[in-house]
Amino acid sequence: MEVLGKLRNLDAYPKINEDFYSRTLSGGIITIASTIVIFFLFISEISLYLYSGTETKLVVDTSRGEHLRVNFDVTFPSLACSLIAVDTMDISGEQHYDIRHDITKKRIDHLGNVIESKQGGVGAPKIEKPLQRHGGRLDHNETYCGSCYGAEVADDDCCNSCEEVREAYRKKGWGLSNLELIDQCTREGYIQKVKEEEGEGCNLHGFVEVSKVAGNFHFACGKSLDQSQLLISNLLDFQLGEYNISHKINKLSFGEDFPGVVNPLDGAHWTQQTKSGIYQYFIKVVPTIYTDIRGHKIHSNQFSVTEHFRDSDVYPKPPPGVYFIYDFSPIKVIYTEGNTSFLHFLTNVCAIIGGVFTVAGIIDAFVYHGHRAIKKKMDLGKYR
Template sequence: MMMESIIGKLRSLDAYPKINEDFYSRTLSGGVITLASSIVMLLLFISELRLYLHSVTETKLVVDTSRGERLRINFDVTFPALACSMVSLDAMDISGEQHLDVRHDIIKKRIDAHGNVIETRPDTIGGPKIERPLQRHGGRLEHNETYCGSCFGAETSEDECCNNCEEVREAYRKKGWALSNPDLVDQCKREGFLQMIKDEDGEGCNIYGFLDVNKVAGNFHFAPGKSFQQSNVHVHDLLAFQKDSFNISHTINRLAFGDYFPGVVNPLDGVEWIQQTPNAMYQYFLKVVPTVFTDVNGHAIQSNQFSVTEHVKGSELGRLQTLPGAFFFYDLSPIKVTFTETHVSFLHFLTNVCAIVGGVFTVSGIIDSFVYHGQKAIKKKMEIGKFS
């Protein structure tokens, strides 16, 4: 008796009273609505499960307080009408650091007019070895002598030697002189400097690699000729090429500041410029935003994003008012963007599933009730009309 009393009290606490089965009425419309709601519920559950299994990315903006870091610039640029022997790369920044005629970590590909690769070579410093070159004192190198080539008036001391064409050009650069006729320089003549330029006439060049620079505002550029400083002005020696115009048409295959991370978009990738004037200066002004991407495992990637605006300066044939080339001016943003990948918590997933089940059942119940009572009302009206 006591047990029955306890069970009776528990039944009185039931907040979900049951309807007797005699009052149930199963209909075709109810079955269709139940099936449809089950399908909708399943689709919503699958969508929620995919969101739970996949990570979500949180974005924040913070002030960049880093100091003294380095910036890696990865590039891949193709010049279809500028030979590899002509194009040079320079980099400089507002701290005063300069890298003229950069050759380390650079690869050049000679390409023909159809874009086919002729030769791939790393850009190296110095020239090839030559037999019996001209000595500084005027005679030819003998077997018992040490080679010391003339710098042709650009020596800064009596002991200075220029043993290849590159060293002669470097000595001239330091003096602020232009090497107008390389054929008059023994080293250049024997190394075939002008002959190499003639052999590569009509070819293009694909140059790729990376620059490691200070993380401050600066610029780098691809331009024909050897660069040097003259009266604190950055100039290029174009006389050696004996050309009136240079075609700086180019395609930027890739340009990135730092490592790749998921979701990054580099706006200059695949950009192509076709030159319309005899000489042109292509300028790209880049705003670099430091970025940190942290994946779900806590691994952080220090990288950068950038935006860009473009400008082109042209000049008339035979009048080089501006240095022809492709120039990239970059500035660093003081704001850093952080992307952090996270997983949705299981409790959040469970709450959403319960909301889906409850919401679908509630809506389907309202629809079923509306359809059932509507059918019943229509049937009743039809019966009244039949007997009237």
């Protein structure tokens, strides 16, 4: 019993007999107001507890030699699909021309309606007896070796298709201005295909894989040596004034999307007002890692961009087209999702209830004693 008595003396919450309670109107109003405040603060705390906040950290990016996927969806309303190719090149010397895999071309009319959707090039059938390199037609048992029309690198080089002739010319830096004289292009129906698509537009969407490389210097002449390029350019070097490179970028991203990512070029469009040239997007890519609440990591990228149009009055004349020139930031951004721990949530809830009741008690005491003091003075006749 003595121990129980000592425990009773430690009670920090002594009870008051209900006979001594004095309930007031102001106390009831303050109680309702404080309950409402507690309710809204409690709902807000639950929302913060359930919401996954994101922590941001910057680190030096030391990853190199990886591959990067460039996703794009670009529409050229006034340029036929037969005249558009996708090329890539980087500072390591790796070059890819007229990429066709993982890319879909959609022929569209002047209203934007899709006429045809396909992958690859012209694909027209070949005819018999193509022109040999020596000038005669292919004999029955003779191995075919087509001419490269002056673009041969070695004496035994052969160009057996229109694409191989175009590739040979591209490597030489030459332009094909008269395709009617190229036997391979004529017999494959390339000229007819170009004529059929006159007045049409083209939508290209898909992705290309490029090496994640960036240099640390560049030369101001020619193409920058510290930058990689994704070039959507005209396949043939006709008169530059014949091409309208107006375009709309429906989507352009580097890597996989992640929550909250903003691709600044999505929905961007440019209309050509002058003669043809090249339109350049200079892109700074920032490597990004996003870790969600379950610990799943998304390796992606963000980017910023500036734009520039360059006309054709330069030498050598570049092929008209749209260039996406990018390099990488040395800083990597790391986003990590996280939420408040349950113990922290309970602590905040207790702080809300206790704090509001304490403040409400102070206000109630001030109002109650102030009211009693005024009433007492009025009873004494000091207030009239």
